[in-house]
Structure formats: structure tokens, C-alpha cells
Amino acid sequence: MLAELTANAVADAEARRQTRPLAEVERAALARPAAIDALEALRPADRVKVIAEIKRSSPSRGALATITDPAALARDYELGGASAISVLTEGRRFGGSLDDLEAVREAVALPVLRKDFLSTPYQVFEARAAGADLALLIVAALDDATLAELYALITELGMTALVEAHSAEELDRAAALGAKLIGVNARDLNTFELDRDLFGRLVDRFPDGAIRVAESAVLSPDDVAHYRRAGADAVLVGEALVTSDPVATLSAFLAV
Numbered sequence: 001m002l003a004e005l006t007a008n009a010v011a012d013a014e015a016r017r018q019t020r021p022l023a024e025v026e027r028a029a030l031a032r033p034a035a036i037d038a039l040e041a042l043r044p045a046d047r048v049k050v051i052a053e054i055k056r057s058s059p060s061r062g063a064l065a066t067i068t069d070p071a072a073l074a075r076d077y078e079l080g081g082a083s084a085i086s087v088l089t090e091g092r093r094f095g096g097s098l099d100d101l102e103a104v105r106e107a108v109a110l111p112v113l114r115k116d117f118l119s120t121p122y123q124v125f126e127a128r129a130a131g132a133d134l135a136l137l138i139v140a141a142l143d144d145a146t147l148a149e150l151y152a153l154i155t156e157l158g159m160t161a162l163v164e165a166h167s168a169e170e171l172d173r174a175a176a177l178g179a180k181l182i183g184v185n186a187r188d189l190n191t192f193e194l195d196r197d198l199f200g201r202l203v204d205r206f207p208d209g210a211i212r213v214a215e216s217a218v219l220s221p222d223d224v225a226h227y228r229r230a231g232a233d234a235v236l237v238g239e240a241l242v243t244s245d246p247v248a249t250l251s252a253f254l255a256v
């Protein structure tokens with residue numbers, strides 16, 4: 001599934017490139033005001049911070065929510081105390097788009113993550129051109145050379161990479177990059193199996209000083225407490241927020 005999602009994302013970016021060539025996207029990326037400092041926004045504190053996700057549907061769960069106004073949802077996330085916003089921009093299985101990201105960027109003052117299956121410089125330039133402050137790199141989807149190339153580009157553009165791992169080996173590869181923001185996804189992106197204990201088993205492998213993000217499967221305050229006990233600095237939450245009153249849910253999560 002991850003290989004298919006990544007290949008589809010490349011094909012879709014290639015189609016966009018036919019009407020919006022690399023040079024144009026690069027110019028738009030460089031013309032953006034400086035990115036918001038996501039490492040500062042997610043700096044470890046005395047409570048677990050929340051990265052709140054705009055998520056309409058997913059391969060594992062199908063349709064989750066009808067989100068007609070992502071900007072309004074993002075404002076609710078900001079009001080509820082989220083520290084950053086994740087926007088799924090993949091269209092085929094998640095129902096997202098770069099237009100969603102641009103709308104969210106205009107609506108809030110929080111750092112915004114482009115959550116997609118990125119594997120080319122073009123997609124990274126697109127992220128910055130749309131106003132993203134962060135871009136996701138999924139270690140399992142990238143060889144070492146591509147990972148290093150995209151990590152360097154994200155950094156050069158003044159953005160922050162959220163480098164995602166799902167095993168000890170992938171976490172070591174994230175650490176070898178010098179990543180400062182590392183996520184462990186509880187969801188296996190091929191089988192969709194959820195393992196909330198994976199974060200705790202890997203936590204000792206995070207490099208010193210890196211911000212530790214626990215991704216996926218946060219459905220209740222108990223899950224936030226579980227990740228907090230395991231050492232998470234932040235959690236990334238989609239489903240629980242788009243299927244509930246987001247302000248109330250954030251407030252419950254932030255009270256842990």
C-alpha cells in the first residue's frame with residue numbers, strides 16, 4: 001500500500017507539473033514569507049502537545065468526515081489549543097489537496113504540515129509554495145539518498161521535516177539524518193495494523209534533543225496519557241478530531 005500511495009503521489013505531481021513547471025513552483029516557494037518555526041511551536045513542555053490533522057478519509061477507515069471548510073476546522077483546532085496543523089494533501093485516498101493546505105495557511109498562525117507521500121523535490125517545492133512550514137518524510141518510502149536530498153531541501157527552504165519511522169531501523173535512519181522532529185507511527189502503512197506500544201519500545205532510540213511525536217491511534221485522553229507516560233512530546237491526531245467536537249476533544253486531550 002505504501003509503495004502504491006507513493007507512486008500515485010508522484011504521478012499526480014507529474015500531472016500538475018505539466019501545467020505548473022518546476023521553475024514556477026520554485027519561484028512561488030521562494031517568494032513565500034519565512035516559514036513558522038515548528039520546532040519552537042512543538043518544543044517539549046509540561047504537557048503533551050497536539051498536531052491536529054485535517055483528514056476526510058483514509059485507506060484504513062474509508063470516509064471519516066465531510067469537511068467542506070478546512071480553514072474553519074483549522075481555526076477550531078487553533079482555538080482548541082493545537083500546536084500545529086497537519087493537512088493531508090493526498091487526493092485519491094484521503095480526499096485532500098494543496099488547496100486545503102493554502103486555505104489552512106491563510107486561516108491560522110500555527111505551523112502547517114504537508115502530510116503526503118513525498119519523494120521528489122517538486123513535491124517539496126509545492127509544499128512551501130502552498131505555505132507549508134513542515135513536510136513529512138516517511139522513511140519506509142525513501143532510500144537513503146532520496147531521504148537525505150529531501151531532508152536537505154526542506155531545511156534549505158527554512159521548513160522543518162517531520163521524519164516518520166515505524167521500526168528501530170527506520171528510527172536509526174531518521175536519527176542518522178540529524179532529524180530534529182521524529183515521529184513513530186503506530187499504524188503500519190502496509191497492513192494498517194495499529195500498535196500503540198511501538199512508540200514506547202522505540203523511545204530510547206530517539207537522538208538526544210529530538211522532539212518525539214507519537215502518530216496515529218489517539219482516540220481518547222487515555223491514549224494521550226499512554227503516550228505521555230511512554231515519553232511523547234507531541235501526538236498527531238486525525239480521526240478523533242474530525243469525528244467529534246474538535247475544541248472539546250482538544251481540551252480533553254490537553255488536560256492530560
Ligand SMILES: O=C(O)c1ccccc1NCC(=O)[C@H](O)[C@H](O)COP(=O)(O)O
Pocket residue numbers: 001005053055058059060061185187189190192215216217218236237238239240
Ligand atoms: O490513516 C490511514 O489509513 C493511512 C493509511 C496508509 C497510509 C497513511 C495513513 N494515514 C496517515 C497517518 O499517519 C494518519 O492520518 C495520522 O497519523 C493520524 O492518524 P489517526 O489519528 O489514527 O487518524
